[in-house]
Amino acid sequence: MESLINFAEEQQPSPVMTNSWSKQEAGRSEMPKCAGGFVLVHAGAGYHSESKAKEYKHVCKRACQRAVDQLRAGALAVEAVTAALVELEDSPFTNAGMGSNLNLSGEIECDASIMDGKSLHFGAVGAISGIKNPVLVANCLLTEAQKGKLSAGRIPPCFLVGRGAHDWAISHGIPPCPSEKMATKFSLSAYKRNKRKMEMAEKMDAGQNQEKKRRQSSENENGSGCLDTVGAVVVDSEGNVAAAVSSGGLAMKHPGRVGQAAHYGCGSWAENACNMNSYSAAVSTSGITSCSTQLCTAK
Amino acid sequence: MESLINFAEEQQPSPVMTNSWSKQEAGRSEMPKCAGGFVLVHAGAGYHSESKAKEYKHVCKRACQRAVDQLRAGALAVEAVTAALVELEDSPFTNAGMGSNLNLSGEIECDASIMDGKSLHFGAVGAISGIKNPVLVANCLLTEAQKGKLSAGRIPPCFLVGRGAHDWAISHGIPPCPSEKMATKFSLSAYKRNKRKMEMAEKMDAGQNQEKKRRQSSENENGSGCLDTVGAVVVDSEGNVAAAVSSGGLAMKHPGRVGQAAHYGCGSWAENACNMNSYSAAVSTSGITSCSTQLCTAK
Numbered sequence: 001m002e003s004l005i006n007f008a009e010e011q012q013p014s015p016v017m018t019n020s021w022s023k024q025e026a027g028r029s030e031m032p033k034c035a036g037g038f039v040l041v042h043a044g045a046g047y048h049s050e051s052k053a054k055e056y057k058h059v060c061k062r063a064c065q066r067a068v069d070q071l072r073a074g075a076l077a078v079e080a081v082t083a084a085l086v087e088l089e090d091s092p093f094t095n096a097g098m099g100s101n102l103n104l105s106g107e108i109e110c111d112a113s114i115m116d117g118k119s120l121h122f123g124a125v126g127a128i129s130g131i132k133n134p135v136l137v138a139n140c141l142l143t144e145a146q147k148g149k150l151s152a153g154r155i156p157p158c159f160l161v162g163r164g165a166h167d168w169a170i171s172h173g174i175p176p177c178p179s180e181k182m183a184t185k186f187s188l189s190a191y192k193r194n195k196r197k198m199e200m201a202e203k204m205d206a207g208q209n210q211e212k213k214r215r216q217s218s219e220n221e222n223g224s225g226c227l228d229t230v231g232a233v234v235v236d237s238e239g240n241v242a243a244a245v246s247s248g249g250l251a252m253k254h255p256g257r258v259g260q261a262a263h264y265g266c267g268s269w270a271e272n273a274c275n276m277n278s279y280s281a282a283v284s285t286s287g288i289t290s291c292s293t294q295l296c297t298a299k
Numbered sequence: 300m301e302s303l304i305n306f307a308e309e310q311q312p313s314p315v316m317t318n319s320w321s322k323q324e325a326g327r328s329e330m331p332k333c334a335g336g337f338v339l340v341h342a343g344a345g346y347h348s349e350s351k352a353k354e355y356k357h358v359c360k361r362a363c364q365r366a367v368d369q370l371r372a373g374a375l376a377v378e379a380v381t382a383a384l385v386e387l388e389d390s391p392f393t394n395a396g397m398g399s400n401l402n403l404s405g406e407i408e409c410d411a412s413i414m415d416g417k418s419l420h421f422g423a424v425g426a427i428s429g430i431k432n433p434v435l436v437a438n439c440l441l442t443e444a445q446k447g448k449l450s451a452g453r454i455p456p457c458f459l460v461g462r463g464a465h466d467w468a469i470s471h472g473i474p475p476c477p478s479e480k481m482a483t484k485f486s487l488s489a490y491k492r493n494k495r496k497m498e499m500a501e502k503m504d505a506g507q508n509q510e511k512k513r514r515q516s517s518e519n520e521n522g523s524g525c526l527d528t529v530g531a532v533v534v535d536s537e538g539n540v541a542a543a544v545s546s547g548g549l550a551m552k553h554p555g556r557v558g559q560a561a562h563y564g565c566g567s568w569a570e571n572a573c574n575m576n577s578y579s580a581a582v583s584t585s586g587i588t589s590c591s592t593q594l595c596t597a598k
Binding site: 109126127151152153154155157159160161162163164165166167168194197198200201202205250252253254255256257258263264265266 | 408425426450451452453454456458459460461462463464465466467493496497499500501504549551552553554555556557562563564565
């Protein structure tokens with residue numbers, strides 16, 4: 001986990017993830033212009049190979065830098081957090097975008113979500129294939145929803161999945177990327193290894209009934225190990241917060257499986273301070289879907 | 300909304316949606332054997348044609364009866380709630396399963412979820428096509444997840460979408476149903492009407508810029524009007540609660556759009572009383588996704 005805190009020249013005294021503004025400090029619209037900013041990124045929970053520690057640190061640093069560059073250019077938190085996520089997704093070492101885990105059919109299907117603490121708008125995609133940066137689609141859904149309703153009063157979508165999500169992305173100018181280009185040497189060899197492991201486990205259990213088989217094979221906590229979902233939270237110079245998360249999901253997952261990264265209130269959460277709440281909060285989670293989703297961890 | 304309350308011979312004194320058990324009453328495992336049961340179903344918020352009021356009442360009553368029959372035969376709440384939902388989905392008058400709203404491409408894509416208050420397990424499908432009863436897939440996902448992990452320690456899915464959800468359903472014995480058989484005379488004529496309306500709105504706005512166009516067309520709250528998601532909550536004779544919801548989603552939605560019915564904590568929620576909480580609760584929501592999802596209404 002890497003963070004670049006208060007990059008601007010005028011620094012804040014005590015930067016923390018949860019940011020508070022008192023009414024007394026409020027300059028305009030109950031929300032003061034912040035002198036600095038805050039960027040924090042993560043490359044996920046789960047097993048990270050020691051031999052790749054350097055790479056993970058590098059990509060986290062680059063992602064921080066992208067968000068900082070955006071903030072310095074006057075971008076809002078939601079734009080900066082998107083920039084950080086794009087960098088994390090582009091790395092072949094993370095389980096998001098390029099180099100994501102392969103599913104049971106050997107395909108890449110990604111989940112991503114983003115939330116804008118200012119408008120409380122949320123955008124998410126689930127089980128999307130053939131798009132290098134799923135976070136760009138999530139952000140585009142959020143941006144489009146902020147423009148208001150569609151023709152004939154139709155409500156714009158905030159969560160799209162599968163082929164529909166892919167087609168929507170293309171029609172909104174996000175370029176497609178052939179799946180074979182998104183798989184890496186590492187993800188392909190992990191797939192082959194996991195498939196062998198699965199076949200062996202099924203062979204060993206062949207003589208036993210389904211009940212026993214499941215209990216015996218439940219000892220390994222997601223044997224494939226690659227849970228390195230990526231995410232970031234950003235506070236911009238106006239004090240707006242934003243959060244995003246992106247994941248290739250569990251290795252050997254069933255096609256169509258959507259994990260916590262795309263679940264509202266589970267993958268990411270961002271909420272600006274307001275009259276009702278004097279604290280801003282931004283959260284980007286990582287972990288095992290079944291646990292995190294059930295807890296609605298982000299919210 | 301119809302409810303059949305305390306169908307069994309031994310009746311409860313004051314049946315309510317939220318059911319409480321005091322420790323003093325507890326017979327075994329802090330949870331007494333309940334003498335009756337509770338079934339409540341709804342056919343959704345939104346516009347319901349007056350001319351079809353009788354049909355809606357009939358289908359709600361039949362759905363209640365299905366759940367009651369299940370409970371009388373000794374079924375658990377989660378099985379009874381599934382039976383009620385199947386009946387609601389099978390009605391051509393509701394916006395779920397048969398007769399669901401058609402999307403922008405003239406296809407039916409359904410969302411459904413179910414939650415078991417005893418185990419807190421949750422199953423959901425989003426944007427699923429070619430399956431007459433999406434709630435059966437959601438229930439099957441829940442049941443399979445309760446069996447424990449898959450081979451090689453893989454975590455079973457609880458939320459599947461699109462083609463992957465369809466294929467998983469077929470591989471688990473749920474029969475496919477051609478989409479053309481799921482569309483009704485009513486849903487097809489509503490699609491044609493909505494399409495004309497949309498084209499007219501877009502024609503009228505053609506000379507204006509996108510921003511203005513959206514604002515002008517935002518006056519009608521989902522012009523198509525069909526928001527009649529269906530759902531039910533059940534308390535079984537052991538005091539277990541379960542909730543389920545099923546929806547064809549908004550008319551003219553973008554393909555791949557997933558609505559609140561499939562969102563964890565938004566479409567349905569069920570939680571048995573336990574040591575930490577002396578009240579059982581079961582919720583099945585209906586309304587406009589953008590509002591209900593943002594509030595995580597069910598949870």
